[in-house]
Amino acid sequence: MRLSVATNFDPQLIESLKDYPVVELFGKLREDVVGGGRAPYQLGKVSRRQLAEHVAQARGAGIAFNYLLNAACLGNVEITRKGQKKINRLLEWISRIGVTSVTVATPFMLQLVKTRFPQLRVRISVFAGVDRVRKAQMWEEMGADCIVLDSILVNRELQTLREIRKAVRCDLELMANNNCLSGCSMSPMHMNALAHAGQTGSENKGFFVDWCFLKCTAMKLENPVNYIRSEWIRPDDLPIYEQLGYDLFKIAERDLPTEILLARVKAYAARRFDGNLLDLIQPYGFQGIKEGARYYRRGLGWMLRFLIRPGLVNPLRLIPLKRLAELRGMIRPLEGDPPVYIDNRALDGFLERFQDQSCRDVDCEDCRWCHQFAARAVHIDSASRDQALAAYTELFDSMHGGDMWRYLPQKKNGVPHGGSCRDPECSS
Template sequence: MLDNSGMRYDMATNFDTAILDHIEKYDEKHQVASLFGKFKTDVIGGGRSSNTLPDITEKQLIDYNERCKKMGIHFNYLLNPMCLGNRDMLPVEHKKIIEFLKKLESYGIEWVTVNSPYLCEIIKKQFPKIHVTVGQYAVIQTIQQARQWVDLGADELTLSHNVNRDFDNLRNYLKVFKDTDIRMRVIANNGCLHDCPFSLNHAACVSHSSTPDGTATNCCIDYSIVNCYYRKLTKPTHLIASDWIRPEDVHYYKELCDETGNHNLVIKLVERSKPTAFLINLLDAFLHESYDGSLTELLNWLDERNSGSQTHIDASGYIEAVKNGELDLHSINYYIKTLQLPKIKIDNTKLNGFLEHFVHNYHCKEKICWLESYDPDERSDKYCYYCHDWAKKVITCEDQKEFDKWLKSVEKLKENMVSSRIFCLDKEKGSK
């Protein structure tokens, strides 16, 4: 809950105790409300591929949860795949799910995140002491969806990304759930494409790559993320149109809470696959509501400046698949190069005033984003050029040769994916 101490934050963790040390030392106003994370794999799965996550023991989880409690912070265990692959409907698998929930209860876990209505109801019926957060993959975009999740027993709702800048819509959520105990969350730094066409496919992909026996758990070829980065870097307006929240713009959300009289709004900070230096830097920026560097350093972005991100990727599955002739070596090399993004700077200091347009004049539902990097000869009323104009002012490519080299790799990878060469088919049509 927001009070005079400032906005509250739910923050990702990689289970490094240095994060807790940092919070104890520097979070003077106790703004961190909860930390969230999970095992590398479990029977239910989650919202990230297992090969990007740290491997922790039961003791580490129990100790981390206990220390969070002592600090007055909730620990939220993630049970948040978009799809359970019908395991919840198979008797043997259902029993495993119930047994795992009993384990979490025995560990002292008091909060979990789900995207399954059935799992939500199971938890509220069989484990009534556990609070339920509804995750991003539930795609809550309307008041009616939110109300129905509350009827299922949810205690906290993560709102869809496209609510972040729609202040009239967010205002309605706060008004409707005023005088209740329902908390709402918006995610600040996922950096997803606005109204992304890949989002549901991506969520399903990572969900099925997060269980011990999941499809491609150790060898996930992430088609969606390849296309996500390709679109953002070839048409940089996407980087501005993405529904992020800057540290400097947190005050707009605090003011909205004051206006409605509902302070049950929390900002969620990702990413749990990141190293500790990234997470601490991210938290500090939001605690101070200020950041002087590139906005990419705070987003779920892959470059060396956000502290060696994705250092936990396990490549053993890819290596084995190449050895077995199931994946093409050249394509996997392009895939690796694609995830080594060129240096792009979004000058955060030049973005002051950017959000005002959305606070007072949100029309993203009514117009098409002009995403091309060039200016049209004549501007049309059916397009919105706002993010395009800002992109020209704040985004720079710091090494054009590096960018051109990256672009060559990703285009070869995309060709090999759609021609199926990456899976050792149609080799004549693919790119080497």
């Protein structure tokens, strides 16, 4: 077993991981010319000096570092003189500080790195959507050293995983503990939105309202089967994937508290977990974490940059977002019993159906395998659920109807509320 683990740039994290099969940490600057797979508001600020020191500490512990250049779209900056200079400078710095590999999501970035910085190993991001044999072969033919397969599309397709492993010689990696929806139709929009959010040249300068994330989390509360109809791999099921020839697993999430990341590594290294599966796969809703921890530290500067942007959005319309974040444990730790609990032991046997059956062209309502396990394993507090769904509804109404971006009352048929139409074609 080999684990590639998200970093939070805490020196103690590296010390804590020494006793586990961790071969690599992955992370990046909060923003750079390329961008990545997380919006800046989700990540703590890290300077170039801090990142370089973290890479050096990791190397001293025998752990490599993978720098993420995994934006699904660069906005065509990569085909301009200015963009090329910035990308070159970034890669020169990455190489100089001892980074051993980078993750990219576009074929052009793969070829660029391989040609100009051949000492760097290049990994293909989950955002590249590799979900079948020919795609994997094409990336390998272009020089990929490792491919992270598209977990949304293949983590439950065991026969596909078997065939891909047989078809290529390069390293393959599986995302173990993401919890996106399997076959999610929002995925292309989401990966592109996140890519631009973290690019230094973005006109929004870090401002981002993650509609896809909000929609996904609401869908799970509305229909608990969506907690199961997902992409995660339980620690207990790793042996099944290892039998298929996979031994490299990616553990998320970047910038989480050290104790949370360590608990996830322990569970996957042990190939067993007893407790709430959400503790391993959800990027929020933590318990037992001090509110003053770095993960929850959000000062005035953070709010002014990422939320209070009156030129981009009506800040008052973000109040439901703040209330929702508090209810769901996104900006402070939860107290009391968890509002959602997924009993991992009740999921024993879940993967049996997928040993010889596909989900790709199956109607979930005809199958209902995930529904059966959701009924056994997923427990939701109804009061907290109702509160959260009410906040989601208010927020979505504001976004879908456009009120979030208005300061004046909405017009009806081109007429402000309380006004009268002077166009002779208007009906009385």
